[in-house]
Amino acid sequence: xxxxxxxxxxxxxxxxxxxxxxxxxxxxxxxxxxxxxxxxxxxxxxxxxxxxxxxxxxxxxxxxxxxxxxxxxxxxxxxxxxxxxxxxxxxxxxxxxxxxxxxxxxxxxxxxxxxxxxxxxxxxxxxxxxxxxxxxxxxxxxxxxxxxxxxxxxxxxxxxxxx
Numbered sequence: 817x818x819x820x821x822x823x824x825x826x827x828x829x830x831x832x833x834x835x836x837x838x839x840x841x842x843x844x845x846x847x848x849x850x851x852x853x854x855x856x857x858x859x860x861x862x863x864x865x866x867x868x869x870x871x872x873x874x875x876x877x878x879x880x881x882x883x884x885x886x887x888x889x890x891x892x893x894x895x896x897x898x899x900x901x902x903x904x905x906x907x908x909x910x911x912x913x914x915x916x917x918x919x920x921x922x923x924x925x926x927x928x929x930x931x932x933x934x935x936x937x938x939x940x941x942x943x944x945x946x947x948x949x950x951x952x953x954x955x956x957x958x959x960x961x962x963x964x965x966x967x968x969x970x971x972x973x974x975x976x977x978x979x
Contacts, residue, residue, distance in 0.1 A: 821974075829966070829967055829970065862882040862883060862884070863882070863883040864880050864881065864882060864883065865880070865881060865882075865883050865885070865938065865939070865940040865941075865942075866878060866879075866880055866940060866941060867879050867880075867881060867885070867890055867938050867940075867941070867942045867943070867944065868942070868943040868944065869890055869891065869894045869943075869944040869945075869946070870943065870944070870945050870946070871901070871944075871945045871946035871947055871948070872897055872898045872900050872901035872902070872946045872947065872948050872952070873891060873894040873895060873896065873897055873898065873901070873946050874894060874895025874896055874897075874898060875894045875895040876894060877894070879893055879894065881893065881938070883940075884937060885937070885938050886935045886936065886937050886938065887906070887908065887921055887923070887935050887936055887938060887944065888923070888926070888935050890938060890944060891906075891923075891944070891946065897946055900948045900949055900951070900952035901946050901947075901948065901949065902946070902947050902948060902949045902950075902952075903922075903923040903924040903927070903946075904922050904923070904924040904925070905920055905922070905947060906920070906921045906922075906923050906944065906945070906946050906947075907919070907920055907921075907944070907945045907947070908920075908921065908936065908938070908942050908943070908944050908945075909942065909943040909944075909945065910939055910941070910942050911941055919936060921934065921935070921936060922934065923935075
């Protein structure tokens, strides 16, 4: 009887942990993140490019933007960075004739200096990755460890009761 209660309890805890982590990941498709531009402010048509933005932004996904869009505009279009974003190391993965090229951008330096040269113009197919801060990674690890500790303490408590 106690063994059955213990198994049911572990299943309930496991399902609740799964439900908590299920909504925290990235969705594979975000229809709100696909924007179509009909032209520029001057009314002339512009070539549109596909760019992707992943990581610590509010609305990651595929964005179709004018060909002269810069990194700051794309991040803003994606709802801006989250509080966990590491702005000092944003990566742009770009396909070139020689292969994949990774461009690192320090958006934090731009925010401090205002130097427009620090913000690159995006190219077709660019993938922008806004990684999480060290604090974000640390809190994720601590959260995971605390959930494991709760499960172990329940197991130990039930094991001691059944003796």
